[in-house]
Amino acid sequence: MPVIPAPTHRETAEANRQFKAGLKLKSKGNLDAAFDKFSSASELDPRNVSYVTAREFAREELAMNALKQGNKAMLNGNEIVAMAEFRRALEYDPTNDYALQRLRDSIPEEEQPAPAASVVEQSVPIQLQPTAPHEDFHFRGDARTLLTQVAHAYGITAQFDDSVQQRRVHFDIQDVNFATAMEAATAVTKTFWVPLSARQVLVLADTVENHRNFERMGLRTFFLPELSEQEITEMTNSLRVLLALRFISSDKAESAISIRAELPVLEAADRLIKSLTTGRPEVLLDMRVYAVSSSLQREIGTALPTQFSLFNISPALLAGLGASAQNLINQLISSGGINQANSQAISALLGQLQGSATGSLLTTPFVSFGGGLTLFGLNAGGVGLTPTLSLNESDIRDLEHVTLRASQNDAAVMKIGERYPIINATFAPIYNSAAISQVVGNQSYIAPFPSFNFEDLGLVLKATPFIHSNQDVTLKLELQLRSLGTTTNNGIPIINNREYSGIITVKNGESSVVTGLISVDDTRGINGYPFLGRVPGLTYASTVHNKNVEDDELLIVITPHVLRLPNRNSFAVQLPPNH
Numbered sequence: 067m068p069v070i071p072a073p074t075h076r077e078t079a080e081a082n083r084q085f086k087a088g089l090k091l092k093s094k095g096n097l098d099a100a101f102d103k104f105s106s107a108s109e110l111d112p113r114n115v116s117y118v119t120a121r122e123f124a125r126e127e128l129a130m131n132a133l134k135q136g137n138k139a140m141l142n143g144n145e146i147v148a149m150a151e152f153r154r155a156l157e158y159d160p161t162n163d164y165a166l167q168r169l170r171d172s173i174p175e176e177e178q179p180a181p182a183a184s185v186v187e188q189s190v191p192i193q194l195q196p197t198a199p200h201e202d203f204h205f206r207g208d209a210r211t212l213l214t215q216v217a218h219a220y221g222i223t224a225q226f227d228d229s230v231q232q233r234r235v236h237f238d239i240q241d242v243n244f245a246t247a248m249e250a251a252t253a254v255t256k257t258f259w260v261p262l263s264a265r266q267v268l269v270l271a272d273t274v275e276n277h278r279n280f281e282r283m284g285l286r287t288f289f290l291p292e293l294s295e296q297e298i299t300e301m302t303n304s305l306r307v308l309l310a311l312r313f314i315s316s317d318k319a320e321s322a323i324s325i326r327a328e329l330p331v332l333e334a335a336d337r338l339i340k341s342l343t344t345g346r347p348e349v350l351l352d353m354r355v356y357a358v359s360s361s362l363q364r365e366i367g368t369a370l371p372t373q374f375s376l377f378n379i380s381p382a383l384l385a386g387l388g389a390s391a392q393n394l395i396n397q398l399i400s401s402g403g404i405n406q407a408n409s410q411a412i413s414a415l416l417g418q419l420q421g422s423a424t425g426s427l428l429t430t431p432f433v434s435f436g437g438g439l440t441l442f443g444l445n446a447g448g449v450g451l452t453p454t455l456s457l458n459e460s461d462i463r464d465l466e467h468v469t470l471r472a473s474q475n476d477a478a479v480m481k482i483g484e485r486y487p488i489i490n491a492t493f494a495p496i497y498n499s500a501a502i503s504q505v506v507g508n509q510s511y512i513a514p515f516p517s518f519n520f521e522d523l524g525l526v527l528k529a530t531p532f533i534h535s536n537q538d539v540t541l542k543l544e545l546q547l548r549s550l551g552t553t554t555n556n557g558i559p560i561i562n563n564r565e566y567s568g569i570i571t572v573k574n575g576e577s578s579v580v581t582g583l584i585s586v587d588d589t590r591g592i593n594g595y596p597f598l599g600r601v602p603g604l605t606y607a608s609t610v611h612n613k614n615v616e617d618d619e620l621l622i623v624i625t626p627h628v629l630r631l632p633n634r635n636s637f638a639v640q641l642p643p644n645h
Contacts, residue, residue, distance in 0.1 A: 073111045081110035085117055092124070097131075100124055101158075115463055129159040136168060137575070148172045163469045164350045164627040191284055191329055195264040196220035196244035203247065205237040209255035212237050213269050216251045220244040222265055227280075229271035230257055284332050287324045288339050298323065301342065309335055347474040347533035351541075352625040355466035355482060355525065360617045362459045367610035369452035370594060454610050471629070472531050483524010486550060488558060491517040521561060523548050527580075527622065537574040539626040543567065545580070547620070577625040589614040 073081065088103030104121035111117060136151030152169035155162060201219045205212050210226055212235055217224040222244070235254050239247060252258050252272070259267045260282050270276040290298060295318040302316040302323055313326035325335050434443045472478035525547055532540040544567045551560035572578045594609025605611075 072113070077110045081107040081114065081117060084110065085120065088120065088124075097124060097128055101128060115461075119463070125158050129155045129162055129165065132158065133162075133165055133168065134575075136172070140168075140172060145172050161467070161469070163471065164352065164629075167350065167629055191282060192261045193264065194222070194261040194267065196222050198243070200241045200243055201247065202240040203237055203242075205235070207234065209233050209235055209257070210269075213251055213255060213257065213259075216247050217267060219247070222267055224259070225262070225266065225268050227268060227270040227276070229273065229276060230255075230269055231271065281328050283326055284329050285324065285326045286332050286336065287322050288336075290321050290323065290339075290343060292343065293321060301339070305335055305338065308338070311335070346630070347628070348630040349472060349531045349533055349539055350627040350629055351470045351472060351478055351529055351531070352627065353466075353468045353470065353480055353527065353529075354623045354625075355468070356619075356621040356623070357463070357466075358617075358619045359462040360460065360615075362613065362615040363456070364458075364613045365454045365456040365610055367454055367594065367606045368608060369454055369610050370608055470529070472529070474533055475530065477528050477530045480527045480529075481522065481524065483522060483526075483548070485520040486523050486559075487518045487520055489516050489518045521548070523550060523561070525620075529624065531626065533628060533631065535631065537628050537631065538571055539574065539628065540569060540571045541624065541626070542569050543580060545622070572624070572626055574626060574628045577623050580622045580624050584620075585616075585618040587614075587616040 084103045084107040088100040088107065091097075091103060092100035101121065101124040104117060104124050108114070108117040108121045132151045132155035136148045136155065139145075139148035139151060149169065149172040152165050152172055155165040156169065159165065197220045199220075203216060203219075205215065209232060210230060213226075214224050220243075233255070237251060237254055239250055242250070248259065252269075256272050257269050258272050258277070258281075259269045260280055262268050268280065270280055290301070293301065298316050298318055298321060302314060305311055305323070305325070306314050309327070309331055311325060311327055311331070314323065316323050323339070325332060327335070434441060436442050466482055468480050468482075470478040470480060526545070528544040530542040532542070534540070545565065547564040549562045551562050553560050570578060570580070589612075591612040592609050593612070598604050598608040601608075
């Protein structure tokens with residue numbers, strides 16, 4: 067990683083001046099000029115987090131303002147202005163996928179995209195060709211004769227199945243074509259017809275069994291390249307239930323669905339498949355993760371000795387002083403503990419007991435009091451007054467900007483963190499042999515690779531969008547925050563886990579704070595003499611005050627941008643009777 071050179075004193079001063087000028091311009095509403103000042107300050111002093119943060123926030127605000135102006139121009143039908151605004155948004159934030167998508171939407175397309183579903187194979191139905199003139203009919207007689215006369219009037223020959231019953235009917239109609247006349251005649255005689263050729267039809271009794279056995283059926287194969295295997299299976303099952311299809315199959319390898327049914331049912335299936343595959347609603351999720359961690363460690367006060375040793379000064383104890391015995395004797399003479407007359411005898415005694423270690427207490431500074439046999443010494447272990455002034459402060463800021471594109475009811479997952487290996491088992495020989503001893507002795511033994519698994523640490527956010535027709539977006543959120551604990555169990559670290567799940571509804575382009583996690587650890591301590599630490603004026607002169615503060619904050623902001631709305635084009639189809 068390249069090392070950023072430290073700025074000079076002149077560059078630091080100029081960066082500070084540019085930053086202050088940018089703040090003034092921003093307060094006056096001149097955001098463009100403020101962005102230039104913040105950019106200059108961050109270039110002069112790239113190590114200053116405040117300059118970089120101000121520049122990025124100004125960049126984001128300018129990009130959002132340009133997007134709002136572009137969307138407003140698109141609603142007003144001014145594509146030229148919208149295109150310029152979206153280009154300006156991309157200049158401020160080249161990584162903004164939403165601005166790029168809106169720029170593409172504002173560019174006029176010369177060719178319409180191919181539909182998501184297309185018919186690649188279909189059977190050719192028999193086309194009946196009656197004559198065009200309109201006829202009048204006034205008939206009294208049996209059903210077969212009526213149907214024969216009506217078909218003959220338009221140049222069609224009618225053949226009858228044995229299921230057609232003879233019944234007397236009355237039929238009066240004027241100025242009708244073939245389709246209207248045959249529809250009315252079959253309704254009166256309770257029959258239906260199917261074409262046999264361009265000039266011939268077969269008339270049958272209107273029963274469910276006859277419809278199933280004689281009604282003309284067709285075959286169509288639909289190619290669906292944008293659907294996955296699971297989606298093709300779901301669409302096949304839906305069509306089978308909605309249209310009561312008996313002959314439907316799917317080819318997942320070719321992304322195709324084949325349907326064999328009556329022609330009206332095939333038309334209904336065609337309309338339904340095309341309406342469902344015109345493009346699923348899509349949304350662009352702009353996710354920003356702000357993480358701020360700060361720590362403060364402070365020690366203020368004076369450390370006084372808290373442990374003292376009281377001992378009796380005797381000739382045997384003085385023997386341990388060695389070369390420093392004369393200094394002690396001089397100290398005792400000056401304090402009146404011994405006199406000048408017997409100092410030589412004490413020195414001789416010290417010479418005999420020079421190898422003794424009983425005088426270790428006297429090697430440290432001490433205070434003596436008393437006289438003769440009652441001469442005592444008091445020391446504080448060599449610790450005196452220790453003033454303490456210590457301050458350790460750190461501030462870490464992190465920003466993650468992730469843009470995810472998701473379709474209706476498809477989960478978008480964001481993972482930020484690392485994978486931490488945790489050992490499950492290690493392998494070692496349970497018996498010794500000559501070969502094992504040899505490789506261990508010459509240090510060529512290679513232990514088998516241990517068994518372990520990876521645990522995901524960090525932030526995992528799963529968002530499933532549901533897009534409404536009014537451009538509102540409902541997000542089903544699942545948040546998981548995992549971190550490595552400070553304690554272990556049998557050598558295995560304990561993983562801290564925090565989870566959140568919920569459902570929110572956000573308007574298009576509206577930012578929403580999904581979650582905010584704040585963890586504050588504040589520890590305070592006092593070291594010193596009892597009661598003196600609480601006396602005003604003496605608290606810092608007699609005790610040491612310790613303060614440790616750790617503050618962790620996590621903020622997640624999601625802004626949805628709807629790219630494609632649900633299809634709102636309605637249609638109606640007419641299915642055959644008894645279907």
